[in-house]
Amino acid sequence: MTSTPLRRLLDYTVLSVLAFVFVLPVLYLVLGSFKPSDQVLSGLTGFLPTHLSLDNYRAVLDAFDSDATGYLWRFMGVSLFLSTVVVLGGLVVNSMAAYGLTRLRWRGQGAVFTLVLLLMLVPFEAVAVPLFYLFNDQRNTLAIQAVPFLANAFSVYQFATFFRAIPPSIEEAARIDGAGPWRTFFAIVVPMSKPVFASVAILTFLTQWGSFLWPVLMVSDPAVRPLPLEMSVFQGQQPVDWGQVLAFGVLLVLPVLIVFAFFQRWFVQGVAASAVKG
Amino acid sequence: MKTVEPAAATPSGRHRSEGPPPRATGPARPPRRNRDRLHGLLMSAPALVGLIAFVGVPFVYAVVLSFYNVRLGSPLAPTFFGVEQYRRLFTDPDLSGPFLRALLNNLTFAVVVVPLQTGLALALAILLNRKLKAIGLFRSLFFLPVVFPMALVAVVWRLILARSGDGLLNSALHTVSLGNWGAFDWLGDGLTAMASIIVLSVWQGVGFQMVILLAGLQQIPSELYEAARLDRASRWQQFRHVTLPGIRGTLVFVALLTSVLSFRVFDQVYVLVKGGGLDEDATRTVMYQAVTTAFDQNNIGQASAITVVFFLIVVVLTLVQRRVVRSGNED
Numbered sequence: 001m002t003s004t005p006l007r008r009l010l011d012y013t014v015l016s017v018l019a020f021v022f023v024l025p026v027l028y029l030v031l032g033s034f035k036p037s038d039q040v041l042s043g044l045t046g047f048l049p050t051h052l053s054l055d056n057y058r059a060v061l062d063a064f065d066s067d068a069t070g071y072l073w074r075f076m077g078v079s080l081f082l083s084t085v086v087v088l089g090g091l092v093v094n095s096m097a098a099y100g101l102t103r104l105r106w107r108g109q110g111a112v113f114t115l116v117l118l119l120m121l122v123p124f125e126a127v128a129v130p131l132f133y134l135f136n137d138q139r140n141t142l143a144i145q146a147v148p149f150l151a152n153a154f155s156v157y158q159f160a161t162f163f164r165a166i167p168p169s170i171e172e173a174a175r176i177d178g179a180g181p182w183r184t185f186f187a188i189v190v191p192m193s194k195p196v197f198a199s200v201a202i203l204t205f206l207t208q209w210g211s212f213l214w215p216v217l218m219v220s221d222p223a224v225r226p227l228p229l230e231m232s233v234f235q236g237q238q239p240v241d242w243g244q245v246l247a248f249g250v251l252l253v254l255p256v257l258i259v260f261a262f263f264q265r266w267f268v269q270g271v272a273a274s275a276v277k278g
Numbered sequence: 279m280k281t282v283e284p285a286a287a288t289p290s291g292r293h294r295s296e297g298p299p300p301r302a303t304g305p306a307r308p309p310r311r312n313r314d315r316l317h318g319l320l321m322s323a324p325a326l327v328g329l330i331a332f333v334g335v336p337f338v339y340a341v342v343l344s345f346y347n348v349r350l351g352s353p354l355a356p357t358f359f360g361v362e363q364y365r366r367l368f369t370d371p372d373l374s375g376p377f378l379r380a381l382l383n384n385l386t387f388a389v390v391v392v393p394l395q396t397g398l399a400l401a402l403a404i405l406l407n408r409k410l411k412a413i414g415l416f417r418s419l420f421f422l423p424v425v426f427p428m429a430l431v432a433v434v435w436r437l438i439l440a441r442s443g444d445g446l447l448n449s450a451l452h453t454v455s456l457g458n459w460g461a462f463d464w465l466g467d468g469l470t471a472m473a474s475i476i477v478l479s480v481w482q483g484v485g486f487q488m489v490i491l492l493a494g495l496q497q498i499p500s501e502l503y504e505a506a507r508l509d510r511a512s513r514w515q516q517f518r519h520v521t522l523p524g525i526r527g528t529l530v531f532v533a534l535l536t537s538v539l540s541f542r543v544f545d546q547v548y549v550l551v552k553g554g555g556l557d558e559d560a561t562r563t564v565m566y567q568a569v570t571t572a573f574d575q576n577n578i579g580q581a582s583a584i585t586v587v588f589f590l591i592v593v594v595l596t597l598v599q600r601r602v603v604r605s606g607n608e609d
Contacts, residue, residue, distance in 0.1 A: 012410070015410075018405075018420075019419045025423070026423070026434075041444040043444045043445070043450075044450050093325045094325050096322070104314040106319070109318060112326065116329065125544065126588055126589040126592065129572045129584075129585045131336045133350065150324075150328050152329075209427060212429050213545065213569070227427075228427045232548075232553060235436070246437075249433060249434065253427065260425050268489050271424075272492065272493035
């Protein structure tokens with residue numbers, strides 16, 4: 001697109017103003033986490049703090065270092081563990097299923113694939129209540145927080161869409177050389193499918209890291225409580241110490257931000273790629 | 279193994295499952311299909327077991343439970359209730375009041391959020407679909423809130439919208455209005471509670487839709503714009519006759535995806551009602567209603583009935599989506 005310097009200046013101005021307004025809540029969170037608590041709610045004039053310190057972080061680390069309130073490393077560990085298990089396990093299970101259902105030919109394969117597509121219609125919210133009832137005796141375990149989310153119909157669909165576009169000749173070459181379906185999959189198909197693995201991994205990670213509804217129903221024990229739930233518990237306590245709540249919030253989103261900072265391009269492209277096909 | 283696979287039957291490799299069965303290649307053909315059947319099943323098995331156990335079975339169970347009077351922790355055995363749960367949901371004043379309000383709130387949320395968020399996402403996508411330096415940085419900034427867990431978003435906005443004069447929004451309005459604006463309880467007032475939820479939800483989600491639309495925009499061949507400029511089409515005409523037709527399918531997809539997601543709204547409402555002084559009546563959604571019924575009132579049968587109604591709405595929305603997107607793609 002031809003653009004004059006004036007036009008470009010205008011573009012930058014509009015973008016910068018919009019971006020500032022848009023990022024304001026994030027700035028508010030980050031700045032607030034370094035402010036003394038009584039200055040967090042201090043209106044427009046107090047938005048840019050006069051005094052920055054790490055006190056809130058220190059206080060959070062101290063506060064979450066006892067059996068009574070729970071240990072911060074434990075909340076963090078639970079969230080990291082669950083996300084890792086669900087992302088990695090999900091990648092293996094769902095990609096294998098997609099391959100088995102689209103690239104291997106067997107009778108009934110079409111029907112099974114249709115079943116998966118139908119199950120994709122059922123949002124987790126629609127099964128949360130019966131799952132809660134069915135697994136009521138499994139409450140407060142790590143397993144019940146991870147296992148239901150390993151298999152994911154939407155992930156299978158994403159993988160299937162990608163695998164179907166791979167020219168069959170590539171796999172045939174492997175097969176002629178004597179590779180079985182498993183070897184063909186793991187040695188040929190997986191390495192050439194990095195984009196779809198990345199996009200499924202990113203979406204799964206974001207969903208799992210922010211997971212809230214299921215923990216609300218299933219988890220009351222701080223020992224297996226993931227971060228977002230603890231965040232909600234923490235900010236609901238009276239009296240609220242806002243500086244500490246915001247510092248906790250930064251700690252909650254920091255791991256995602258770090259991943260995001262390193263893989264921005266993948267993040268953005270991965271999300272786009274997973275959705276454009278419809 | 280001489281002929282490995284009749285690849286010519288499905289040139290692109292797509293739609294293989296729906297296509298005609300591969301041509302018979304004579305009795306000498308090795309039993310490749312049988313071998314694939316075993317491996318295909320084995321490879322699919324873990325995911326299939328998971329999906330059936332944690333989606334299929336619970337879903338059927340929800341339908342069954344909705345016909346019973348089931349209470350969590352009650353010594354009484356569940357009793358068959360017929361359609362009583364549904365009847366109550368729609369006619370018993372004590373129950374139907376909040377439930378119908380939840381439905382209405384969901385509807386309001388969707389009716390506002392879908393055009394607002396889609397329009398905003400499109401505007402941002404167009405703005406960001408330029409070759410400027412640092413455009414990647416801007417894209418990342420607008421995408422940033424997507425990575426924020428809703429439980430955290432709710433807390434940050436709780437402070438921004440705080441009812442005291444020291445809340446960021448109230449304070450800003452106070453300054454802009456030269457002191458005429460006093461403190462206002464954005465979350466607690468029935469009129470603005472839903473609006474607040476909408477604002478923070480759009481803020482968190484718009485980057486997602488923006489990125490999808492951006493990808494759609496980038497698939498429009500630049501020759502089309504060149505041709506339009508040769509025809510002296512104005513910027514608006516280019517938008518109207520090149521951009522919009524070019525992303526029609528993506529746009530419809532995004533709008534309908536947003537409508538399905540908007541019906542699932544839960545986290546922000548729950549966090550803010552339970553801890554943030556949010557007006558419960560003005561913002562309760564169907565999922566909120568289901569969870570509180572199951573969890574706070576231990577009424578599993580009732581909650582299951584709400585779940586089934588919720589599911590039916592989502593299915594209708596999804597089916598409309600598929601139909602529209604499909605017809606859109608065939609143009």
